[in-house]
Amino acid sequence: xxxxxxxxxxxxxxxxxxxxxxxxxxxxxxxxxxxxxxxxxxxxxxxxxxxxxxxxxxxxxxxxxxxxxxxxxxxxxxxxxxxxxxxxxxxxxxxxxxxxxxxxxxxxxxxxxxxxxxxxxxxxxxxxxxxxxxxxxxxxxxxxxxxxxxxxxxxxxxxxxxxxxxxxxxxxxxxxxxxxxxxxxxxxxxxxxxxxxxxxxxxxxxxxxxxxxxxxxxxxxxxxxxxxxxxxxxxxxxxxxxxxxxxxxxxxxxxxxxxxxxxxxxxxxxxxxxxxxxxxxxxxxxxxxxxxxxxxxxxxxxxxxxxxxxxxxxxxxxxxxxxxxxxxxxxxxxxxxxxxxxxxxxxxxxxxxxxxxxxxxxxxxxxxxxxxxxxxx
Numbered sequence: 001x002x003x004x005x006x007x008x009x010x011x012x013x014x015x016x017x018x019x020x021x022x023x024x025x026x027x028x029x030x031x032x033x034x035x036x037x038x039x040x041x042x043x044x045x046x047x048x049x050x051x052x053x054x055x056x057x058x059x060x061x062x063x064x065x066x067x068x069x070x071x072x073x074x075x076x077x078x079x080x081x082x083x084x085x086x087x088x089x090x091x092x093x094x095x096x097x098x099x100x101x102x103x104x105x106x107x108x109x110x111x112x113x114x115x116x117x118x119x120x121x122x123x124x125x126x127x128x129x130x131x132x133x134x135x136x137x138x139x140x141x142x143x144x145x146x147x148x149x150x151x152x153x154x155x156x157x158x159x160x161x162x163x164x165x166x167x168x169x170x171x172x173x174x175x176x177x178x179x180x181x182x183x184x185x186x187x188x189x190x191x192x193x194x195x196x197x198x199x200x201x202x203x204x205x206x207x208x209x210x211x212x213x214x215x216x217x218x219x220x221x222x223x224x225x226x227x228x229x230x231x232x233x234x235x236x237x238x239x240x241x242x243x244x245x246x247x248x249x250x251x252x253x254x255x256x257x258x259x260x261x262x263x264x265x266x267x268x269x270x271x272x273x274x275x276x277x278x279x280x281x282x283x284x285x286x287x288x289x290x291x292x293x294x295x296x297x298x299x300x301x302x303x304x305x306x307x308x309x310x311x312x313x314x315x316x317x318x319x320x321x322x323x324x325x326x327x328x329x330x331x332x333x334x335x336x337x338x339x340x341x342x343x344x345x346x347x348x349x350x351x352x353x354x355x356x357x358x359x360x361x362x363x364x365x366x367x368x369x370x371x372x373x374x375x376x377x
Contacts, residue, residue, distance in 0.1 A: 074098035094183035098122035121177035215281035260319030269309035282342035
């Protein structure tokens with residue numbers, strides 16, 4: 001059985017944390033993947049591309065970036081790992097968004113770095129997922145196992161580090177070591193089909209995009225407002241995140257994919273404040289007309305125009321061996337979105353009556369397909 005692990009992207013961090021013990025993973029040694037990140041130090045973000053050997057049936061790209069170059073990224077480096085043997089292929093991808101407001105208390109790590117609890121929480125949670133997946137022989141992780149392990153590890157971190165400074169927030173808004181998460185565990189089922197097990201907590205999201213149904217949201221944000229259009233227009237308090245402060249829930253959903261598709265796992269910095277939920281599809285497909293590195297950078301630059309937040313994502317292409325194949329597969333779909341008015345919408349002034357009216361019309365047209373996998377009426 002062959003396996004790969006993701007790159008660590010330590011250049012983005014203020015310093016190596018070296019907090020968690022590197023435990024023995026049996027037959028799967030803990031090591032860095034052979035993907036080296038490409039860094040643009042002027043804008044301080046990292047992006048990577050991965051192409052599996054021919055006939056593996058997938059390719060991927062990803063990115064992480066802080067909201068501003070002057071601050072460390074409280075999103076953890078995304079996970080992308082795979083295992084392949086003669087019978088099947090398994091993938092793990094995930095993003096982890098440290099909540100810098102609620103978790104703004106400062107702690108000092110064993111390496112002497114001073115970071116927020118949010119910064120540390122996202123990385124601890126990332127390491128737990130990575131360890132569990134490899135330690136369990138790439139079998140699908142249950143939400144119960146993940147919840148128990150995250151609770152134990154974060155409590156251990158709290159006991160070891162505590163907090164060295166008070167938070168800028170007060171009362172119930174403060175949480176200890178808070179982070180959202182979104183992960184997918186994919187397994188090939190033969191004849192080009194894949195089973196996808198999605199897990200999430202908070203407002204980091206999982207999407208599936210194919211040329212027939214368009215963009216579909218899989219995860220459901222842990223907020224009281226359930227209408228996806230209202231979610232992008234407002235700012236709603238999360239009622240469920242991973243933290244030490246209170247019990248949390250790992251949401252799950254299982255999806256079966258039987259045609260080539262893209263899976264996007266992303267923190268809210270990529271999609272929050274767009275004019276409609278489906279606008280993200282146009283942005284993705286527009287960016288895909290260029291090289292894989294320009295796709296990653298284009299998505300991030302656009303996210304920074306509409307939201308001042310850290311950005312991290314993994315885009316997995318299932319059923320594609322090479323990046324160029326994706327452009328061909330989605331060419332007609334992209335042309336339909338251009339004709340439908342998305343290019344015009346994204347060029348209009350946000351909040352004006354004419355912009356809102358066009359966004360409402362487009363959402364009415366896209367809503368049925370977009371929410372199909374969310375279990376909403």
